[in-house]
Amino acid sequence: xxxxxxxxxxxxxxxxxxxxxxxxxxxxxxxxxxxxxxxxxxxxxxxxxxxxxxxxxxxxxxxxxxxxxxxxxxxxxxxxxxxxxxxxxxxxxxxxxxxxxxxxxxxxxxxxxxxxxxxxxxxxxxxxxxxxxxxxxxxxxxxxxxxxxxxxxxxxxxxxxxxxxxxxxxxxxxxxxxxxxxxxxxxxxxxxxxxxxxxxxxxxxxxxxxxxxxxxxxxxxxxxxxxxxxxxxxxxxxxxxxxxxxxxxxxxxxxxxxxxxxxx
Amino acid sequence: xxxxxxxxxxxxxxxxxxxxxxxxxxxxxxxxxxxxxxxxxxxxxxxxxxxxxxxxxxxxxxxxxxxxxxxxxxxxxxxxxxxxxxxxxxxxxxxxxxxxxxxxxxxxxxxxxxxxxxxxxxxxxxxxxxxxxxxxxxxxxxxxxxxxxxxxxxxxxxxxxxxxxxxxxxxxxxxxxxxxxxxxxxxxxxxxxxxxxxxxxxxxxxxxxxxxxxxxxxxxxxxxxxxxxxxxxxxxxxxxxxxxxxxxxxxxxxxxxxxxxxxxxxxxxxxxxxxxxxxxxxxxxxxxxxxxxxxxxxxxxxxxxxxxxxxxxxxxxxxxxxxxxxxxxxxxxxxxxxxxxxxxxxxxxxxxxxxxxxxxxxxxxxxxxxxxxxxxxxxxxxxxxxxxxxxxxxxxxxxxxxxxxxxxxxxxxxxxxxxxxxxxxxxxxxxxxxxxxxxxxxxxxxxxxxxxxxxxxxxxxxxxxxxx
Numbered sequence: 001x002x003x004x005x006x007x008x009x010x011x012x013x014x015x016x017x018x019x020x021x022x023x024x025x026x027x028x029x030x031x032x033x034x035x036x037x038x039x040x041x042x043x044x045x046x047x048x049x050x051x052x053x054x055x056x057x058x059x060x061x062x063x064x065x066x067x068x069x070x071x072x073x074x075x076x077x078x079x080x081x082x083x084x085x086x087x088x089x090x091x092x093x094x095x096x097x098x099x100x101x102x103x104x105x106x107x108x109x110x111x112x113x114x115x116x117x118x119x120x121x122x123x124x125x126x127x128x129x130x131x132x133x134x135x136x137x138x139x140x141x142x143x144x145x146x147x148x149x150x151x152x153x154x155x156x157x158x159x160x161x162x163x164x165x166x167x168x169x170x171x172x173x174x175x176x177x178x179x180x181x182x183x184x185x186x187x188x189x190x191x192x193x194x195x196x197x198x199x200x201x202x203x204x205x206x207x208x209x210x211x212x213x214x215x216x217x218x219x220x221x222x223x224x225x226x227x228x229x230x231x232x233x234x235x236x237x238x239x240x241x242x243x244x245x246x247x248x249x250x251x252x253x254x255x256x257x258x259x260x261x262x263x264x
Numbered sequence: 265x266x267x268x269x270x271x272x273x274x275x276x277x278x279x280x281x282x283x284x285x286x287x288x289x290x291x292x293x294x295x296x297x298x299x300x301x302x303x304x305x306x307x308x309x310x311x312x313x314x315x316x317x318x319x320x321x322x323x324x325x326x327x328x329x330x331x332x333x334x335x336x337x338x339x340x341x342x343x344x345x346x347x348x349x350x351x352x353x354x355x356x357x358x359x360x361x362x363x364x365x366x367x368x369x370x371x372x373x374x375x376x377x378x379x380x381x382x383x384x385x386x387x388x389x390x391x392x393x394x395x396x397x398x399x400x401x402x403x404x405x406x407x408x409x410x411x412x413x414x415x416x417x418x419x420x421x422x423x424x425x426x427x428x429x430x431x432x433x434x435x436x437x438x439x440x441x442x443x444x445x446x447x448x449x450x451x452x453x454x455x456x457x458x459x460x461x462x463x464x465x466x467x468x469x470x471x472x473x474x475x476x477x478x479x480x481x482x483x484x485x486x487x488x489x490x491x492x493x494x495x496x497x498x499x500x501x502x503x504x505x506x507x508x509x510x511x512x513x514x515x516x517x518x519x520x521x522x523x524x525x526x527x528x529x530x531x532x533x534x535x536x537x538x539x540x541x542x543x544x545x546x547x548x549x550x551x552x553x554x555x556x557x558x559x560x561x562x563x564x565x566x567x568x569x570x571x572x573x574x575x576x577x578x579x580x581x582x583x584x585x586x587x588x589x590x591x592x593x594x595x596x597x598x599x600x601x602x603x604x605x606x607x608x609x610x611x612x613x614x615x616x617x618x619x620x621x622x623x624x625x626x627x628x629x630x631x632x633x634x635x636x637x638x639x640x641x642x643x644x645x646x647x648x649x650x651x652x653x654x655x656x657x658x659x660x661x662x663x664x665x666x667x668x669x670x671x672x673x674x675x676x677x678x679x680x681x682x683x684x685x686x687x688x689x690x691x692x693x694x695x696x697x698x699x700x701x702x703x704x705x706x707x708x709x710x711x712x713x714x715x716x717x718x719x720x721x722x723x724x725x726x727x728x729x730x731x732x
Contacts (some may be wrong), residue, residue, distance in 0.1 A: 163327055164360040166347040168374035168425065174348075178373070182364045 033242075036235035049236030059220055059237060066217035069135065070199035074146075076139040077195045078188060081146035085187070086180070088147070089154035100151065107144045114141055115205050122209075129211050137209040138199055145198075146191035153187025154180065197245050217241060277339075278303045278429060278461050279324065284333030286319055286485075293319045295485040297333070301429075301463060301478075306455050308464045308472040311482035312508070317465045318433055320482070324463065325354050325431050337428075352429040353422035357437055359414045361406040367393070367417050368402040374425040392424035393417075395454065412443045419451075423458060432464045436471065448474050469509045473497065481505050484682070484702075502621055503685050503692065506548045513554075513592050515688045517547040517617065525617055528590050528688070530566055532610070536617040546618045546687075551595040553614035556582065556606050564607030568592065570600045584608065590688035625666070625703055629659040629728070637728065640677040641699040645723045651730060658729045663692070663706035665725035668717045675718020679703065681711045695719065 007013055040046045053059050087093045088100050106114060118137045122129055157180060165175045203218030215223075221241070224234030279301040286294040293316045301307050309317040322328045324335065326347035334341050342350060353374070361370050369376075371392055375385045393399055396416040406414060415435055422430055432451075436444045452475055455462050466472055472479050473493040481488040481496060481504075489501040500506035503514050517527030519539035525532050527547045539545065559567060568584040571591070580599040584592045584606060592608070600606055629639035631651045636643050639659055651657065672678035679697035686692075693711060695703040703719065711717070 158358075158360065160356050160358060160360040161362060163325075163347070164354070164356060164362070165373070166327075167325060167352075167354045168421070169348045169377045170373075171346075171348055174377060178377075179362060 030242075033235045033238050036232050037239045038236075039232050041229055041232065049233050050240070052233060053236060053240060059217075062215055062220045063217050063241075066200050069138070069216060070196050072135055073138040073142060073199045074192055074196045076135065077143050077146035077191065080139065081143055081191065082150055082184075082188065084143075085147045085150035085154055085184075088151050103147055103151075104144055107148075111141060112204055112208075115208050119208055129209055129213075131210065131214060133209045134206055134214060137205055138202070141205060142195040142199060145194040149190035149194065150184055150187040153184050153190075157183050193249060197248065200245070201241060276302050278305075278337065279463075280334075280336035280339075281320075281324075282334050282336070284320070284323065284330045284335065286316070286323065286328065287331045293485050294323075294330070297485075297487055299480055299487065299490060301461060304459055304461055306452075306462045306464065306475060306477045307480065308466060308476035308478070309480045309482060310466055310469060310472040310508075311488075312467055315482045316485040317467075317482050321354075321431050321433050321463065321465045324429075325352060326350050351427055352431055353425050353427040354431040354433060355415075355418050355422050355435045357434045359411075359418045361414055361417055361421070363407055365406070366402070367398065367404050367406060367409070370406060370417055371421045371424050373421060378425075388424050389420075392420040395423065395457075396420045396450075411438055412447065415439065415447070419454075423454070423460070427460060429461045429463060430458075432462065434466055435464075437466070437468075444471070451475065473509070481508065483508075484696075499616065500548060500618065502618055503546050504683065506546075506616075506618065507685050511551050511593060511595070513549040513551065513688060514685055515547045515549070515590065517545050519543045519545050519617060523612070525615065528566060528586060529588050532565065532615055533612040534615040534617055535613050536615075539617070539619070544620050544623060546620055548616040548618060549592070549610055550614065550616075551581070551593040552579070553610060554592065554594045555609040556584070556594050556596050556598070556600065557609075558600075558607070559605040560607050563609070565609050567605065567607045570602050570604045570606055572602055573599050575599070588689075591686075592688065622704065624663060625659075625661040627659045627661065627701060627703075629657050631655045631657055631728075635723070637726070640697045640701065640703075640719070642677040644676055644721060644726060646726045646728060647723050649728055651728065656731050658731055660727040660729065661703075661721055661725055663704050665721060666695075666703060666705045667720040667722070668693075668695075668705060668707065668709070668711070669720060670717070672716050672718045675720050677719045679717060679719060681713055681715040681717060684711065684713060 037049055038045055038047065040048060084103060088103065115137055118133070118140060119129065122133050127133065161179055161183070162175055165179045170178055200216070201218040201221075202216060203222050206214055206216040206219055217237070221234050221237045224230040224237065277300045281297055281299050284294055284297045285292065297316075297320060309320060311317045319328060323330050326342075326345060330343065335343055337350070362373065365373070368389060371389045372385055375388060380388070390399070390402075393402065396419050398413065398416050398420060401409070401413070401417075406417060409417065415438075419435070435451075436447050439447060448471060451462075455475075464472075464475060473496075476493055478490065479493055479496050480490050483504050489496060489505045491499070496505065496509055500509060500512075506512045506514055515527045517525050519525050519536070519542070520531065521541055522537040522539070523534055525534045525536070525545065525547060557563075561567075566586055568586040568590075571583040571585050573580055573582045576595070579595045579597055582594045582596065582600060584594055586592065594608070627639045629637040629644075631649065631653050632638050632643060633653050634650070635646055635648050637646050637657065637659060638644070644659075646659075669675050677697055677699070679695040681693055682696045682702070683694035684691055687706075690706050690708050691711070693705045693707060695705055695717065697703060697719065
């Protein structure tokens with residue numbers, strides 16, 4: 001009995017529930033994906049699923065298209081999000097925190113609801129659904145995830161640096177290009193990670209906003225996984241996407257971590 | 265530099281500050297500041313934190329606008345000139361180096377903005393870095409430098425632009441003592457070599473005395489005194505300056521006639537003239553100016569018993585209690601054990617007599633009814649008066665007639681302790697009331713700077729005078 005009490009009073013043993021949770025809901029599913037990806041319908045080991053991805057153009061094309069859409073979405077988010085974050089972080093323009101809240105507020109509403117609302121919006125105004133609607137919807141959905149990290153980084157810029165730049169002869173425009181912009185880049189990077197990566201794997205948004213016309217990589221994976229005979233191929237596609245996302249975050253993640261901006 | 269009123273050669277002034285006041289909302293941080301700076305001078309603005317010295321510097325740099333008054337640079341008003349167009353550069357207290365640039369690019373920042381030829385720029389940057397002793401650090405990341413090194417880079421970044429005026433905002437405050445002393449000497453050398461006008465802000469009186477040609481002492485947004493370091497030290501204009509610069513014994517006294525002053529219930533010869541007969545004054549005795557010796561009744565001016573003796577490195581610091589209850593601080597190379605009966609002598613020339621700024625509190629008030637007035641935003645009871653209600657009056661209250669309470673709720677009005685001056689046998693406190701006006705209180709109770717206090721005044725201690 002004493003042994004048990006001593007075991008549970010140790011701080012390290014408190015992590016046990018989380019450890020079990022991670023094992024059951026993160027590590028095990030990942031292992032299952034790997035397992036399924038390397039098997040065929042009969043359960044034999046194979047690498048055919050990966051060969052199929054490279055040789056059959058269909059999935060590969062969807063993947064490249066998805067990356068393209070994600071890039072456009074990210075660029076749109078930077079174009080709209082950066083000035084918004086700049087204005088929000090500048091006390092001259094933005095006197096209250098309420099405006100910040102208004103920009104962040106959409107994040108509290110579920111993705112699907114916002115997307116359905118966008119569909120309705122397009123219906124009412126008579127605008128056609130399709131690629132344009134998809135890009136609008138994605139940019140709209142992910143904009144707060146771009147604004148917030150940039151805003152956070154800008155808020156952390158020491159105001160005395162701006163004064164020092166002015167003092168050394170920098171006009172308002174020069175202060176921006178020489179000090180604020182370079183110092184806000186870690187925030188932009190963080191925003192890119194939060195917009196670009198989730199957009200590649202998104203599926204519900206593309207289905208709703210294009211009337212199932214355009215399939216993004218996420219939708220393709222979903223379609224394959226839902227059918228039992230193509231489940232292994234779907235698992236392989238998931239694994240490929242995971243690897244690519246993992247590699248991209250490795251490239252960008254190191255720097256973003258040092259500057260500790262925004263949400264992650 | 266001196267008060268603007270007695271300027272002699274206006275053509276030599278590089279900066280004129282005229283009647284500058286600054287309000288942040290309801291709070292006045294600068295009150296009618298007047299001063300000028302001569303070309304090439306090393307001027308220090310000295311004062312405790314919150315006295316408005318940094319605000320004044322920031323107005324000069326262009327980061328704040330003065331609410332009233334004008335700032336002239338070589339005779340031209342620069343109030344509307346943005347900071348980036350002023351031929352001045354600032355060394356900031358916390359360095360404000362650009363973290364995304366290396367040492368070289370930090371220093372070159374201003375020159376690049378001016379589109380200087382790259383060869384010329386390279387030479388200038390290297391020269392500036394050499395001047396601050398940071399050669400070979402060009403490629404270093406500024407975050408990898410120590411505080412002292414960062415401050416050197418910040419100084420190089422400012423002087424490389426060859427500004428007409430260099431503004432320094434407590435540049436050494438974040439450094440440790442040894443480093444600070446070294447940097448002080450280097451700054452003084454730099455000032456000589458460069459020939460640039462330096463305006464230096466600090467709260468460190470020793471730093472001010474070491475570095476400056478002229479010191480401007482400020483408190484509560486008001487200039488207290490402007491003068492050379494020796495003037496400020498030897499001839500302080502008021503208790504604040506005497507107390508803030510160096511150690512001092514400040515005592516209440518009466519000027520009996522020219523060159524004769526009475527304090528500690530004794531008469532002393534002094535060298536001060538120009539006071540009214542029997543005018544109340546403040547007397548300053550510097551602790552190093554008082555001679556101390558074993559008791560010898562024939563040779564003494566006054567005497568006392570040593571209470572404490574502390575070794576301070578170069579000298580001993582002793583507190584002597586006189587039979588009349590005055591505590592006097594004395595610094596001497598010889599030590600006297602506590603309990604020793606000692607004789608004390610002070611030379612006439614070492615007694616410094618100052619005019620009192622006020623003899624009692626004078627507060628603006630309004631009569632409410634026959635036995636109440638409103639002052640300091642509250643209703644105070646007074647002895648019955650027949651002055652018409654609504655009349656504006658002045659209420660006079662003696663320094664020792666104000667009662668301070670520990671809890672603000674216990675007082676009719678409230679405020680906080682701003683300045684404490686020990687006057688040998690009592691404390692003279694400056695209390696900032698919430699409504700704005702200052703109250704001056706004599707008390708034997710011990711209070712701390714910043715204490716929140718309640719204020720009570722007995723009805724019989726308030727004298728009412730109708731305003732002229």
